[in-house]
Amino acid sequence: MTAELKAPMTEELVWANVLRPRIPLVYLDLNTIIYIARALSGDTKVPGSYLGLYTAALRAKLEQRAMFPLSGEHLWEISKITDPKQRGDLADILESLSDYNYLLGRTVIAELEFEAGMAKIMGEDIAAKxxxxxxPTFGQAFGWVGGMKIRNSAGGDGSDAVRAQMTDADFDKLMARMNYEMERRMLRGPSDEDLEVLRADPNFQPEVVIEGQKQRVQWELDTERVLKEHPRWRRGRLRDVIGAREIVHEWMDMFTRMRIDRRKVGMPDFDPPDDEMRSFMGSMPHTQVAISVKTRYHKNPLHKWTVNDIVDIDAVSIAYAYCEAVFPDKAVRAALQSSKELRTIGTFVPRRPEELTDWLDSLPAVVAPDLLVPHPIPRPTCADTADALPNRRSRQTRQGIGARGNAATQRATLR
Structure with a gap:
């Protein structure tokens, strides 16, 4: 553990019990996608290196050397854009890179990290879970299982009735097309005409989500109040203060419920000694990332907290912990890079698009890239890489292919 902290992040993290592809996961925040879209449209104010990054990312995706998942925060940020065309342009780029693959959301990840931490301390086996x-569905970001369902007029399952009217192959094609359209529309958001219809529905209440995020901003503003009343904390054990408030505000209800659920099914109560409890709380990767970033923000008493801060931290707390590379905005990157306690995770956080382009181009091909394995994955070894020459091209050869394919890529993406 980090010696100067009384309740630090542990050196041995306890990961959520998840299965993921063997290839690296790369998280691009929406600012990066906006720059790519502007570069593709010919905006000369945007560095041309963003075109190179997009080409390298597409190539890495097509060669199955990397995956570029989305998060629920992408949906949130795109939904705030009022221009349907701009939303569509950004969604086209995200679709081309992600194929609508989404990371688990923070609430599900937190519960899985709690469960894994409890199991470790109690000596329980949860490998089968x-x-x-x-x-490949936006529902993944919200912990929803399943996909699109066909409902009949009575609200029941109408799949069998539709299937009876066509061949199994045609039914499967229909469902695939409907699922694709659902994912596509969800990412793009409603058109102006659709929005008018939605607003007439009393169940359409986006302000509820907005209010929830504003309340979380208020909590950080209250933390500012506490720090002003006790300025020595900002100069000293600030991360301990932020960590305690984070656990209490964000996760104490979940922790209490999980303890109650254990007792309901006859499992022993989870009530470890104080030292083990501190270790338990300090071993949850995504929570510790959020604590570190918030600590860096709170070091500056002039920082103006916004909903965007909360959304960015939610996204990066999962991405930094469970992806191999993250390309965030400058403020988040500075917070991550200045948090020495996070370096044990080893996530690559480039400063410029060129750095990420080089990193992507250096990724080797991997045997069985779709094979699901437990997280975290080990670093690639010689035994993991394929000997296919196209994936071992020199940087110059890759750039040449990228330049030849650039115009076609732009047309296919921004259709």
Whole structure:
């Protein structure tokens, strides 16, 4: 553990019991996608290196050397854009890179980290309870299982009735097309015409979600109040203060419920000694990332907390802990890079698009890239890489192919 902290992040983290592809996961925040879209449209104010990054990312995805999952925060941020065309342009790029694969959301990840931590301390085996870290549906970001269902006029399952009217192959094609359209529309958000219809529905209440995020901002503003009343904490054990408030505000209800659920099914109560409890709380990867970033923000008493801060931290807390590379905005990157306690995780956080381009181009091909394995995955070894020459091209050869394919890529993506 980090010696100067009384309740630090542990050196041995306890990961959520998830299965993920063997290839690296790369998280691009929406700012990066916006720059790519502007570069593709010919905006000369945007560095051309964003075109190179997009080409390298597409190549890595097509060669199955990397995956570029989305998060629920992408949906949130795109939904705030009022121009349907701009939303569509960004969604086109995200679709081309992600194929609508989404990471698990923070609430599910937190519960899995709690469960894994409890199991470790109690000596329990939860290996059979693994869940996928990434799935090709937006529901993954919200912990929803299943996909689109056909309902009849009575609200029941109408799948069999539709299937009876066509061949199994045609039914499967229909469902695949409907699922694709659902994912596509969800990422793009409603058109102006659709929005008018939605607003007439009393169940359409986006303000409820917005209010929830504003309440979380208020909690950080209250933390500012506490720090002003006790300025020595900002100069000293600030991370301990932020960590305690984070656990209490964000996760104490979940922790209490999980303890109650254990007793209901006859499992022993989870009530470890104080030292083990501190270790338990300090071993949850995504929570510790959030604590570190919030600590860096709270070091600056002039920082103005916004909903965007909360959304960015939610996204990066999962991405930094469970992806191999993250390309966030400058503020988040500075917070991650200045948090020495996070370096044990080893996530690559480039400063410029060129750095990420080089990193992507250096990724080797991997045997059985779709094979699901427990997280975290070990670093690639010679035995893991394929000997296919196309994936071992020199940087110059890759750039040449990228330049030749750039115009076609732009047309296919921004259709």
């Amino acid at each position: 693994s869940v996928p870290l990434v799935r």
